[in-house]
Amino acid sequence: MLRRDFNTAMLGALTVPGLTRPARSQGDLRVNADRLMTSLRSLGAIGKTDTGAQRVAYTEADRAARAFTLDLMRAAQLDASVDAAGNLLGRRAGTDPSLPPLLFGSHVDSVPNGGDYDGPVGSLSAIEVARTLAERGLRTRHPLEVVVFQNEEGGLIGSLAMIGALTPAHLDRTSQSGMTIRDGIAAIGGAPEALASAARKAGSIAAYLELHIEQGGTLDAETVQIGVVEGIVGIGWWEVTVEGAANHAGTTPMDRRQDALLSAARFIQEVNRVVRATPGRQVGTVGRIEARPGAPNVIAGVVRLSLELRDLDAATIRRLYGEIDKAAHAIGRADGTTFSFRQTSENIPALSTPEVRDAVRASARSLGLSTKDLPSGAGHDAQDMAKIGPMGMIFIPSVDGISHSPREFSRPEDIANGANVLLHAVLGLDAGI
Amino acid sequence: MLRRDFNTAMLGALTVPGLTRPARSQGDLRVNADRLMTSLRSLGAIGKTDTGAQRVAYTEADRAARAFTLDLMRAAQLDASVDAAGNLLGRRAGTDPSLPPLLFGSHVDSVPNGGDYDGPVGSLSAIEVARTLAERGLRTRHPLEVVVFQNEEGGLIGSLAMIGALTPAHLDRTSQSGMTIRDGIAAIGGAPEALASAARKAGSIAAYLELHIEQGGTLDAETVQIGVVEGIVGIGWWEVTVEGAANHAGTTPMDRRQDALLSAARFIQEVNRVVRATPGRQVGTVGRIEARPGAPNVIAGVVRLSLELRDLDAATIRRLYGEIDKAAHAIGRADGTTFSFRQTSENIPALSTPEVRDAVRASARSLGLSTKDLPSGAGHDAQDMAKIGPMGMIFIPSVDGISHSPREFSRPEDIANGANVLLHAVLGLDAGI
Numbered sequence: 001m002l003r004r005d006f007n008t009a010m011l012g013a014l015t016v017p018g019l020t021r022p023a024r025s026q027g028d029l030r031v032n033a034d035r036l037m038t039s040l041r042s043l044g045a046i047g048k049t050d051t052g053a054q055r056v057a058y059t060e061a062d063r064a065a066r067a068f069t070l071d072l073m074r075a076a077q078l079d080a081s082v083d084a085a086g087n088l089l090g091r092r093a094g095t096d097p098s099l100p101p102l103l104f105g106s107h108v109d110s111v112p113n114g115g116d117y118d119g120p121v122g123s124l125s126a127i128e129v130a131r132t133l134a135e136r137g138l139r140t141r142h143p144l145e146v147v148v149f150q151n152e153e154g155g156l157i158g159s160l161a162m163i164g165a166l167t168p169a170h171l172d173r174t175s176q177s178g179m180t181i182r183d184g185i186a187a188i189g190g191a192p193e194a195l196a197s198a199a200r201k202a203g204s205i206a207a208y209l210e211l212h213i214e215q216g217g218t219l220d221a222e223t224v225q226i227g228v229v230e231g232i233v234g235i236g237w238w239e240v241t242v243e244g245a246a247n248h249a250g251t252t253p254m255d256r257r258q259d260a261l262l263s264a265a266r267f268i269q270e271v272n273r274v275v276r277a278t279p280g281r282q283v284g285t286v287g288r289i290e291a292r293p294g295a296p297n298v299i300a301g302v303v304r305l306s307l308e309l310r311d312l313d314a315a316t317i318r319r320l321y322g323e324i325d326k327a328a329h330a331i332g333r334a335d336g337t338t339f340s341f342r343q344t345s346e347n348i349p350a351l352s353t354p355e356v357r358d359a360v361r362a363s364a365r366s367l368g369l370s371t372k373d374l375p376s377g378a379g380h381d382a383q384d385m386a387k388i389g390p391m392g393m394i395f396i397p398s399v400d401g402i403s404h405s406p407r408e409f410s411r412p413e414d415i416a417n418g419a420n421v422l423l424h425a426v427l428g429l430d431a432g433i
Numbered sequence: 434m435l436r437r438d439f440n441t442a443m444l445g446a447l448t449v450p451g452l453t454r455p456a457r458s459q460g461d462l463r464v465n466a467d468r469l470m471t472s473l474r475s476l477g478a479i480g481k482t483d484t485g486a487q488r489v490a491y492t493e494a495d496r497a498a499r500a501f502t503l504d505l506m507r508a509a510q511l512d513a514s515v516d517a518a519g520n521l522l523g524r525r526a527g528t529d530p531s532l533p534p535l536l537f538g539s540h541v542d543s544v545p546n547g548g549d550y551d552g553p554v555g556s557l558s559a560i561e562v563a564r565t566l567a568e569r570g571l572r573t574r575h576p577l578e579v580v581v582f583q584n585e586e587g588g589l590i591g592s593l594a595m596i597g598a599l600t601p602a603h604l605d606r607t608s609q610s611g612m613t614i615r616d617g618i619a620a621i622g623g624a625p626e627a628l629a630s631a632a633r634k635a636g637s638i639a640a641y642l643e644l645h646i647e648q649g650g651t652l653d654a655e656t657v658q659i660g661v662v663e664g665i666v667g668i669g670w671w672e673v674t675v676e677g678a679a680n681h682a683g684t685t686p687m688d689r690r691q692d693a694l695l696s697a698a699r700f701i702q703e704v705n706r707v708v709r710a711t712p713g714r715q716v717g718t719v720g721r722i723e724a725r726p727g728a729p730n731v732i733a734g735v736v737r738l739s740l741e742l743r744d745l746d747a748a749t750i751r752r753l754y755g756e757i758d759k760a761a762h763a764i765g766r767a768d769g770t771t772f773s774f775r776q777t778s779e780n781i782p783a784l785s786t787p788e789v790r791d792a793v794r795a796s797a798r799s800l801g802l803s804t805k806d807l808p809s810g811a812g813h814d815a816q817d818m819a820k821i822g823p824m825g826m827i828f829i830p831s832v833d834g835i836s837h838s839p840r841e842f843s844r845p846e847d848i849a850n851g852a853n854v855l856l857h858a859v860l861g862l863d864a865g866i
Contacts, residue, residue, distance in 0.1 A: 216684030233683060237729055248836060249718035250666065250743050250810030251649030254709050256834075261719055265701035272695055276687050285682035286694055287724065287731050294721045296670055296739035306729035310683050377683030401689075403681060 026138060027366060031423055033416035036128045040415070043068055043108065043124060044116035052113040052406030057151035058177035058184030065108045066188060069123060069148055076131035078146060085161030085198040086190030090146035092130055094139065094430075100389075101143040102429055104129070104209040104422065107152035107381065112176060114153075115408025117415075121396070122211040123148045125419035129426060140430040142206050149381045150188060157181055159381035163388050164199030200388055207356055207429050208385035211394045211422045213410050215378045217401025225369040225417050227395030228360050231312050232376045232383040234349035236321060238307040240328070242267065244337040246293055246301025261291045261300035263337040270327040271307060274320055281375055282311040282320060307341075312349050312375045350383035356392025356425075359432060363424035369417055378403075394421050459571060460799060464856055466849035469561045473848070476501055476541065476557065477549035485546040485839030490584035491610035491617035498541045499621060502556060502581055509564035511579060518594030518631035519623030523579035525563055527572065527863075533822075534576040535862060537562070537642040537855065540585035540814065545609065547586075548841025550848075554829070555644040556581045558852035562859060573863040575639045582814045583621055590614055592814035596821050597632030633821055640789055640862050641818035644827045644855045646843050648811045650834025658802040658850050660828030661793050665809045665816040666743040667782035669750050673761070675700065677770040679726055679734025694724045694733035696770040703760040704740060707753055714808055715744040715753060740774075745782050745808045783816035789825025789858075792865060796857035802850055811836075827854050 046068060047054045047061025055061045069088055073080035078090030091101070106122025126146045133140070149158030154175050160166045171182040171192060185192040214220070219227050244260030268286045275284035288306035307324065309317045328339040357373070364371045374395070376382075382393050396418035399409045479501060480487045480494025488494045502521055506513035511523030524534070539555025559579045566573070582591030587608050593599045604615040604625060618625045647653070652660050677693030701719045708717035721739035740757065742750045761772040790806070797804045807828070809815075815826050829851040832842045 214684070215681055216686070217689060218686070221689075235683070235730075247834070248648060248811060249716065249720055249741055250668070250812075251647070251834065251836070252716070252810075253649070253651070253714065254705070254716055256650065256654075259705075259718075261722060262701060262705055265698040265719075268695060268698035269702070272687070272692075281686065283682065283685070283687055285692075285730070285732060286698075287682055287729050287733055288727045289694065289722055289724050291720065291722050296720050296741045297668075297718070298720050299718060300720055308682055308729045377685075378681060379683070401680070401684065403684070 026136070026427065029132065029136065029423065031125070031128045031132045031416065031419040033412065033419065036124060036415065036419055037412050039072060039124045039128070040116065040120055043120050053110040053115055054112060055108060055110040055114070056112055056176050057109040057154050058175055058179050058187050062109050063188060069108055069127070072124065072127050073146060076127050077134040078127070078130050082189040083198040084191040084194045085158055085166065086150040086185045086188040087158040087162060087198065088148035090127065090130060092134070092144040094141050094143040096141045099142045100204055100206045101145045102140070102206045102426060103145045103147050103385070104426055105147035105149070106210050106212060107149045107158070109151055109153050111153045111404045113406065114404055115406055117213045117398070117408050117410045118215065118403050119152060121213055121410060121415055121418065125211050125415070125422055128419055129423045132423060140427070142430050144426070151175065151181070151184065152381055156379060156381050156384055159384035161195055161198050162200055163384050164196070165384065166195060202388045205389040207353070207390040207392065208382060209356060209392050209394070209422065209425055209429065210380060210382045211396070211418045212380060213398040213403060213408070214395040215398055215401065215403035217398070218374055219372065219395060219397035220399055220401060222372065224372040225397070225414065226364040226371045226421055228357050228371050228373045229352055229393035229395055230357070230373050230375050231349055231351035232380055233310040233312050234314050234317055235345065235347040235379070236309045236317050236343065237345035239342045239344050240267065240305045240307050241340045242303040242305070242337055244299070244301055244335070247299045249297045249299050252299060257299055258336040259299050260303040260337055263331050263335045264289065264291070264303040264305055266331045267305065267328050267339070270331065271324055274323045274327060280311070280316065282309070282316050283377065284309045284320060310377060312351065314349055347379065347383070350386040350391070352386070352392045353390035355432065356390050356429065359425045359428040360392055360394050360421060363421045363428055366424055367417065367420055369421065394418055394425065459569070459860065462565065462569065462856065464558070464561045464565045464849065464852045466845070466852070469557060469848065469852055470845050472505060472557045472561070473549065473553055476553050486543045486548055487545060488541060488543040488547070489545055489609050490542040490587050490590070491608055491612050491620050495542050496621060502541055505557065505560050506579060509560050510567040511560070511563050515622040516631040517624040517627045518591055518599065519583040519618045519621040520591040520595060520631065521581035523560065523563060525567070525577040527574050527576040529574045532575045533637055533639045534578045535573065535639040535859060536578045536580050536818070537859060538580035538582070539643050539645060540582045540591070542584055542586050544586045544837045546839065547837055548839055550646045550831070550841050550843045551648065551836050552585060554646055554843060554848055554851065558644050558848070558855055561852055562856045565856060573860070575863050577859070584608065584614070584617065585814055589812065589814050589817055592817035594628055594631050595633055596817050597629070598817065599628060635821045638822040640786070640823040640825065641815060642789060642825050642827070642855065642858060642862070643813060643815045644829070644851045645813060646831040646836060646841070647828040648831055648834070648836035650831070651807055652805065652828060652830035653832055653834060655805065657805040658830070658847065659797040659804045659854055661790050661804050661806045662785055662826035662828055663790070663806050663808050664745050664782055664784035665813055666745050667747050667750055668778065668780040668812070669742045669754060669776065670778035671740040672775045672777050673700065673738045673740050674773045675736040675738070675770055677732070677734055677768070680732045682730045682732050685732060690732055691769040692732050693736040693770055696764050696768045697722065697736040697738055699764045700738065700761050700772070703764065704757055707756045707760060713744070713749065715742070715749050716810065717742050717753060743810060745784065747782055780812065780816070783819040783824065785819070785825045786823035788865065789823050789862065792858045792861040793825055793827050793854060796854045796861055799857055800850065800853055802854065827851055827858065
């Protein structure tokens with residue numbers, strides 16, 4: 001049923017050629033917040049278990065959530081389809097066929113044991129925005145495209161495909177569903193052999209806008225209603241290996257040890273010190289550690305750690321890494337151990353576009369909502385979309401900053417605020433870009 | 434064949450009633466060092482693989498090594514038998530039947546991927562000492578018993594049985610051979626249902642003396658020939674749990690974290706600082722660490738570590754633990770994390786007996802060998818034997834302090850020195866106690 005060309009033939013039936021009221025001047029326009037919450041609750045019930053939401057991409061629950069979302073697109077009078085990458089698209093024609101489309105949306109898949117808000121809030125709000133416009137008979141200049149990316153949580157797969165960056169190596173990878181990405185795409189109605197048809201060229205979109213829960217606790221702690229996202233931070237990952245000498249913990253005096261775990265402990269502290277030594281929102285984390293041989297009565301000979309650095313500015317990440325690398329080698333010299341680093345992943349920062357940020361800020365102001373500019377510490381499909389056009393994101397508060405958990409929660413009034421900011425930002429971009 | 438009463442009937446045939454030359458005044462007496470090295474090489478060939486010695490207790494290689502050792506006892510004119518616990522005993526009558534026996538020996542089992550010296554040096558030297566006495570027709574006042582304990586490496590099993598401390602829980606435990614200790618004892622000719630017959634009462638032995646490689650690098654580094662062991666250190670083991678809050682490493686600012694791994698890193702450094710803050714030979718080690726959830730992009734919520742403290746003085750271990758516990762709670766208060774400790778094991782220190790130390794020191798001096806008093810950081814059967822009588826140990830250098838490894842090595846001249854010190858210490862104790 002979820003054929004990618006499913007509704008293409010119905011385009012004529014869904015558009016209402018007679019309506020050309022300009023949409024820009026609808027200052028009192030609001031989404032139907034009750035309907036949006038009802039939709040969110042219905043979607044949240046799909047794949048819900050005692051340990052949280054289980055809408056992991058390509059599983060039965062994910063497919064059921066996608067079918068529900070497609071139905072909702074149709075109810076919003078969108079021209080609903082599935083592209084070759086398995087992304088859900090809901091199109092609404094604009095008044096000027098020469099203009100590129102304005103894209104907005106998010107995702108509906110979840111992590112294992114996830115929550116009801118990360119992804120669904122942005123996806124269903126986008127559909128609600130389109131439905132509100134359709135109900136009022138408001139027509140934008142640009143074509144609108146609501147996009148619900150597939151498998152965001154498994155590595156931004158849908159948006160990578162949309163910017164033409166999904167490689168055969170990605171397709172061969174086994175996803176958390178147990179299926180390869182390739183088989184997963186086929187299972188959700190995509191066409192893994194025809195991915196090129198889903199790819200968009202740079203410059204082919206007017207803008208991409210995404211509403212999302214913050215996932216951090218800044219807006220909640222500071223009781224700010226709307227976050228204007230400055231960009232999505234860059235992320236560097238390194239595997240750090242500390243080599244000492246495994247030895248008998250009973251017979252090796254303290255001053256004759258080359259204890260790799262002691263050096264690793266000093267390293268963890270140095271990472272924290274270096275990252276916090278200068279003002280800014282950069283973060284640095286050691287979250288994984290393994291000590292070998294790992295016995296209480298043997299001095300550790302080898303320790304492997306993860307190092308992660310994030311910041312909006314790639315130069316800051318480089319500088320922090322340089323200082324950490326220097327500190328590590330100083331520890332090694334003092335302790336008779338050696339440190340080596342191997343970079344395992346690098347995502348460069350994706351800054352949002354000033355004009356899109358302005359549209360979000362103006363929209364929130366017109367609604368009387370407080371705003372704060374802040375980076376997104378988490379990754380989003382928006383970072384891929386930034387490579388082909390102007391990009392922006394709207395954050396709403398996430399209570400206690402919890403996400404990827406059944407305890408993830410955003411208040412209905414914040415969700416309504418987010419959807420209305422999205423609505424007016426779309427209208428503002430449509431008028432301004 | 435290895436029945437525990439195997440050679441009891443042969444006692445008369447092996448003793449030579451006519452010989453009563455007193456043994457004490459044999460200052461120029463020496464063991465046959467070449468024969469000892471030949472025996473060590475033969476034993477070392479049993480169970481030898483590319484990755485080291487595999488004489489793990491109860492395995493085929495262990496049983497072959499024991500059969501070889503029993504044969505060697507018989508060649509030394511010892512009354513060889515296997516007790517109900519599976520220990521090998523080689524008796525030689527003394528001239529005064531009212532005196533308790535003088536015990537000396539070690540073990541022949543190895544760790545997996547072990548070496549040729551840890552255990553065999555003391556066991557085969559003890560037999561060589563008895564053989565030397567037999568060849569010279571020298572008779573001690575005390576009965577002599579060469580003892581080769583079973584399964585030393587798996588938890589001092591044979592000596593625990595000899596002091597009556599082997600429990601049903603020990604017997605049910607699966608040993609590294611895959612067999613339970615109970616089945617292992619039966620497999621090596623013991624009688625697990627009659628262990629009480631192998632137990633000795635406190636005061637029933639004149640002394641226990643054990644020659645062993647140092648396993649640490651002190652004698653080798655300081656080019657001392659003989660170590661006079663002050664005692665076997667006490668060992669405390671704790672499981673330490675650090676609880677923080679798992680959170681998103683990208684969206685949680687540095688000043689809002691409760692990072693259990695950062696607290697654990699500070700703890701590891703504090704253990705090192707506290708243990709080294711006062712002079713002494715105490716050691717403290719964190720060798721095992723586990724961080725949960727253990728992902729590069731998640732702040733660790735829970736970390737579990739091992740803590741091990743060793744010293745000859747139980748009060749020192751208690752004091753160090755107290756300071757470490759205090760330091761941990763200070764870290765917890767500063768970091769918003771909590772520390773909890775659970776003691777998982779406690780071996781109290783076993784001090785050697787001053788008279789036995791004197792006998793070892795006098796023996797070495799008479800042979801012109803340099804000595805150093807030092808603790809044993811590793812555990813030995815001697816620590817159990819200290820509970821039923823006077824105890825002492827003789828260490829010889831272990832090159833680079835390596836043990837439990839195929840690279841474990843002690844020089845032939847050091848082995849000969851050790852055997853001769855054992856010989857004259859036995860004669861000294863026989864004369865003096």
